[in-house]
Amino acid sequence: MSPSASSARCAWAAAEPNLTYHDTEWGVPLHDDRALFELLTLEGAQAGLSWTTILNKRENYRRAFDQFDVAKVARYGARDTARLLADAGIVRHRLKIAATLANAKAFLAVQREFGSFDRYLWAFVGGRPLQPQRRTMADVPTRSPESDALSKDLLRRGFKFVGPTICHAFMQASGLINDHLITCPRHRLCARLR
Secondary structure (H helix, E strand, C coil): CCHHHHCCCCCCCCCCCHHHHHHHCCCCCCCCHHHHHHHHHHHHHHCCCCHHHHHHHHHHHHHHCHHHCHHHHHCCCHHHHHHHHCCCCCCCCHHHHHHHHHHHHHHHHHHHHHCCHHHHHHHHHCCCCECCCCCCHHHCCCCCHHHHHHHHHHHHCCCCCCCHHHHHHHHHHCCCECCCCCCCHHHHHHHCCC
8 A cells, every 4th residue: 555545544454463464354355264264263362352462473373273274173172272272372261262163163064054154154245245335433333233143143053252243353354344444445445356
């Protein structure tokens, strides 16, 4: 982005690592199941923390969770849990780690039922990114009817750390909802993507 465009960027992307994440990933429609599992895990890990904290630990998470290979994570047992709880490179929260392992199993079940997690997930927005026209950060909600529906269904399927606010952040990040402000150059770019 040019320096003049940076002043119109979404306000939360004021410094690294948020700048690069905002300018390259956030709001870009995501269809890769491995990447979706990673993002769902990281959004759950963020609960009660800042996104900056999680982004700074992202490479550690990738290493700790076998690059988010969902089949491998679904097979983790007590030894892996102990290893993860001792890993200072990630958030060492017992319930969040247990949730990631449970979510891997539930994720595989969704893949079996729908053919892919991508197909399941995008059905919550009719297969196309929602395009709200937010003018200010105050206009950006922390949840939506779509995130409420996704949360309810994920919880029913056995997922953990997937409340409506986490699901909304996940849907924004993975491009299901284009919540870049209309003044942000990324809004128009993401609006063209499917």
